[in-house]
Amino acid sequence: MALLSLIIYIPLQIVFLPLSVFGALLQAYKQMVVSKRLGISQTAIEIINGRWTMHIFGMRDDEATARLAAALPNNSLLGMWLALFPLWVKYKIAGKPSIYPQLPELGSENLVNFVISRTLYFDCIIERAIPEVEQFVFMGAGYDTRAYGKLMQNNVKFFELDQTNVQQQKIAALESAGIPCEHLSFVSIDFSSEKLFDKLIEAGFDPDKKTLFLWEGVTLYLSQADVRRTMQAIRANAAKGSVLLADIYADRFLQMVRKGAGKKTMDYTNEGVDFSLDFTTEYEKTLSNFISSESMTVGETFFMGRNSEKGPFMAVVEMTCE
Secondary structure, eight states: OHHHHHHHHHHHHHHHHHHHHHHHHHHHHIIIIIHHHHTOOTHHHHHHHHHHHHHHTTSSOOHHHHHHHHHOTTOOHHHHHHHHHHHHHHHHHHSSOOSSSOOOOTTOOOSSSHHHHHHHHHHHHHHHHGGGOSEEEEETOTTOOGGGTGGGGSSOEEEEEEOHHHHHHHHHHHHHHTOOOTTEEEEEOOTTTSOHHHHHHHTTOOTTSOEEEEEOSOGGGSOHHHHHHHHHHHHHHSOTTOEEEEEEEBHHHHHHHTSHHHHHHHHHTTOOOOOOBOOSSSHHHHHHHHHHTTTEEEEEEEEETTTSTTOOSEEEEEEEEO
């Protein structure tokens, strides 16, 4: 079936090429122009569309993402379908995805499969850690839908923190998509002027209960001082044994983002990147030293792209409050 799928895919992709280009442009317009008009980070669309792609290609069951993605005004699933339809047909014939999307071996990840790999690595740690906690805090939640899927089966209280405009748009889209969210506490916060735990406690957070904090896709936009302040706040206020999950980026990743098309995209949406670590050599020691400097313990870690001679371009890391 793999050969048959390839025989059908090649001419279909050639015929479909103009529509695929149009779809990509349509999606780019919604993601960039409409997001800017709404005052929403365009990178949040990049993430939810990566997860939508994983869902329709059978890599990750995520009905909530599929429904939310269709309801967002700064997204175009028509554009996504036009861009990916020939690959989806190939997947349906072969019974498994190939070319794109794919999950590479650990250490061989690259920017093409970045969202897929990062999502599944976080999922892996969350699935193991969530039975041990009573609360789950999404910091800078964006369009994450984990709290609306199978994690609801756990006896856990969920909190989503984000900027007011981002949260308002998400809540409206959830309602439009018919996704229940009564089980979750939305906490609007200005990270630059309001204290994380003051806002959480106001919303019913219990600092004596072991908690899982998810900090996905956020640290690279902050200064090192802000990253450290957040880690210090969690260590000082969360119950012993609480877990912080985060992605930490290498200097070389930020250098790529600051060049060429990446820089133009970030400039257009008024976004900037700041915090990173030097993972060129002794990357495990570099990450461990940074985390231990804030009196936290390193747990399960995935170094993405570590097989490169330049070292990994990022790490998904579990940190524990002792």
